[in-house]
Amino acid sequence: MKKQKKERKEKKISKFTIGVILLDLLAVIALIIIYTPIVNFKTFWIPTAMTTMNHKYLAYTLYSEKTVNKVMSENYIEQVSEEVNLDDIIIGGDGKKNYSSQYEKELFEKDPDNDVYKIIRLEEENFKGYLTVIYDPADVELATPKLLGRQGASVAKLCRDNGGLVGINGGGFEDLDGWGNGSTPYGSIIKDGELVWTHSGGDGGLIGFTKDHKMYLTSASPQEAIQKGMKDAVEFGPFLIVNGKSAKIHGDGGWGIAPRSIIAQRKDGVVLFLIIEGRLPGYSIGANMNEAIDILKRYKAYNAANLDGGASSTMAVNGKLYNRPSAGGEYGGRSVSNAWIVTNKKNKKVPK
Numbered sequence: 001m002k003k004q005k006k007e008r009k010e011k012k013i014s015k016f017t018i019g020v021i022l023l024d025l026l027a028v029i030a031l032i033i034i035y036t037p038i039v040n041f042k043t044f045w046i047p048t049a050m051t052t053m054n055h056k057y058l059a060y061t062l063y064s065e066k067t068v069n070k071v072m073s074e075n076y077i078e079q080v081s082e083e084v085n086l087d088d089i090i091i092g093g094d095g096k097k098n099y100s101s102q103y104e105k106e107l108f109e110k111d112p113d114n115d116v117y118k119i120i121r122l123e124e125e126n127f128k129g130y131l132t133v134i135y136d137p138a139d140v141e142l143a144t145p146k147l148l149g150r151q152g153a154s155v156a157k158l159c160r161d162n163g164g165l166v167g168i169n170g171g172g173f174e175d176l177d178g179w180g181n182g183s184t185p186y187g188s189i190i191k192d193g194e195l196v197w198t199h200s201g202g203d204g205g206l207i208g209f210t211k212d213h214k215m216y217l218t219s220a221s222p223q224e225a226i227q228k229g230m231k232d233a234v235e236f237g238p239f240l241i242v243n244g245k246s247a248k249i250h251g252d253g254g255w256g257i258a259p260r261s262i263i264a265q266r267k268d269g270v271v272l273f274l275i276i277e278g279r280l281p282g283y284s285i286g287a288n289m290n291e292a293i294d295i296l297k298r299y300k301a302y303n304a305a306n307l308d309g310g311a312s313s314t315m316a317v318n319g320k321l322y323n324r325p326s327a328g329g330e331y332g333g334r335s336v337s338n339a340w341i342v343t344n345k346k347n348k349k350v351p352k
Contacts, residue, residue: 042062042063042067042071043071043074043075043251043252044252044256044257045058045059045062045063046059046063046067046068046071046072046256047071047072047075047251047252047253047254047255047256048256048257048258049256050068050072050254050256071251072254074250074251075250075251075252075253075254076250076251076253076254077238077247077248077249077250077253077255077289078247078248078249078250079237079238079239079242079247080239080241080242080243080245080246080247082242082243082245083218084215084216084218084242084243085243086210086214086216088243088244088267088302089214089215089265089267089268089269089302089303090267090268090269091137091212091213091214091268091269092268092269103298103299103300104300106120107120107133107270107299110135111351112351113349113350113351114349114350114351115135115348115349115350116134116135116136116139116165116342116344116348116349116350117132117133117134117135117139117165117166117342117350118132118133118135119131119132119133119166119317119322120132120133122276122295124287124291124295126257126284126285126286126287126291127276127277127278127284127285127286127287127291128276128277128283128284129260129274129275129276129277129284129287129295129323130274130275130315130322130323131272131273131274131275131295131299132166132168132272132273132274132275132315132342133270133271133272133299134166134270134271134272134273134342135270136213136269136346136348137209137213137214137215137265137269137270137271138213138345138346139342139343139344139345139346140209140213140271140340140341140342140343141209141232141340141341141343142170142189142190142191142208142232142233142234142338142339142340142341143158143159143161143162143164143167143338143339143340143341144158144189144191144196144197144337144338145158145182145337145338146161147183148185148189148196148197148337149183149184149185149197150183151181151182151183151335152173152180152181152182152183152335152336152337153182153335153336154314154316154321154331154332154333154334154335154336155167155168155169155314155315155316155321155333155336155339156314156316156319156320156321156333157319157332158316158336158338158339158341159316159318159319159339159341160319162341162343163341163343163344164316164319164339164341164342164343165317165318165341165342165343165344165350166273166315166316166317166322166341166342167315167339167340167341167342168261168263168273168275168307168313168314168315168316168339168340169261169307169308169312169313169314169334169336169338169339169340170234170236170261170307170308170336170337170338170339170340171185171186171187171189171202171207171234171235171236171307171308171337171338172185172186172187172201172203172236172308172312172337173185173186173308173336173337174186174201180335181335182334182336182337183335183337184199184337185197185199185234185337185338186199186200186201186202186203186235186236186337187199187201187202187203187204187234187235187236188202188206188222188233188234188235189233189234189235189337189338190206190208190222190225190226190230190231190232190233190234191232192231192232193211193226193230193231194226195222195223195226198222202235202236203235203236203237204235204236204237204238204239204305204306205217205218205219205220205235205237205239205305206218206219206220206222206225206230206233206234206235207233207234207235207236207239207263207305207307208225208230208231208232208233209230209231209232209233210228210229210230210231211229211231212229213269214265214269215263215264215265215271215303216228216229216230216233217239217242217303217305218230234307234338236305236306236307236308237306238253238305238306239303239304239305239306240262240264240289240292240293240296240304240305240306241264241293241296241297241301241302241303241304242303243302243303244267244302246293246297247293249288249289249290249293252288252289252290253288253289253290255288255289255306255309256288257278257285257286257287257288258278258279258286258287258309258310259275259276259277259278259279259286259309259310259311259313259325259326260274260275260276260278260286260287260292260306260309260313261273261274261275261306261307261309261312261313261314262274262276262292262296262304262305262306263304263305263307263340264296264301264302264303264304264305265301265302265303265304266299266300266301266302267300272296272299272304273315273340273342274292274295274296275313275314275315275323276292276295276313277313277323277324277326278313278326279310279311279326280324283324284324289306292306307340308336310326311325311326311327311328311334312325312334312336313325313326314328314333314334314336316333316339320332321333
């Protein structure tokens with residue numbers, strides 16, 4: 001009996017010892033990853049943490065303030081310093097039967113019984129997502145909650161309330177402690193040619209469409225933008241492509257790897273909604289800005305801008321959540337302050 005107790009005790013000690021050794025090994029590996037220059041972990045970790053609303057502390061948990069500041073100063077975006085040339089956009093001007101690449105063919109081979117939009121599934125090495133192709137830019141408009149300034153709404157609800165077939169989230173909003181409900185948008189919102197909202201905290205410039213359905217990216221004031229024909233717009237950024245020229249990304253741009261929402265337009269007027277899923281280990285970790293630009297250039301985006309990302313990156317189709325957001329999926333997606341939606345006012349063919 002004593003012998004059996006002794007053997008059991010030795011087994012317990014042995015298991016405990018093995019556990020400690022394994023933990024020590026993991027700690028050593030972690031330290032090597034974090035502090036060895038060969039492994040570029042900190043340039044991934046710091047910008048990714050610093051671009052979240054509520055998890056910046058994770059950057060400082062592993063690194064000093066000096067290291068964080070140094071990494072952030074080496075990772076930034078140099079936007080194209082020129083105005084969008086609206087004359088370059090010739091709606092319907094591209095020959096859609098002479099495909100210049102497999103991606104052109106993918107864009108313009110429409111789904112049966114759907115002349116309004118097409119959804120392309122993206123499956124890259126480190127992330128998954130969706131590209132929505134909207135053939136007529138006149139079908140794109142901005143949707144805002146009925147209680148703008150008091151209560152936000154999910155992208156799916158904004159679609160249902162405004163006749164949207166497809167929608168993605170737009171600009172940012174106050175998100176104190178991660179519990180923001182989209183009630184207080186940051187920056188300015190232009191709707192139907194009028195300034196309907198303005199608030200501090202806007203990040204970037206105005207992203208929107210003119211009355212003749214051309215995508216307009218500008219750092220001008222809302223009043224100036226309206227005078228130049230802006231119909232719908234939100235305030236966010238950065239601008240990723242202007243007049244076919246890509247922003248210069250230093251490092252990872254300071255935006256880390258995350259879920260993304262991006263809106264773009266081709267020279268022929270075709271509008272692109274890009275949603276990249278992320279922060280879902282084993283499924284999709286997200287994309288950095290360079291990877292997002294690569295996707296956009298593949299499909300010949302001529303002007304493109306970054307929208308609110310992270311947990312807010314949501315896409316709805318036929319009034320229901322379509323993508324896998326990093327949070328809030330069980331509720332149909334987070335409540336946001338506005339969304340870009342696709343309507344069908346001319347009664348074109350769409351699937352039932």
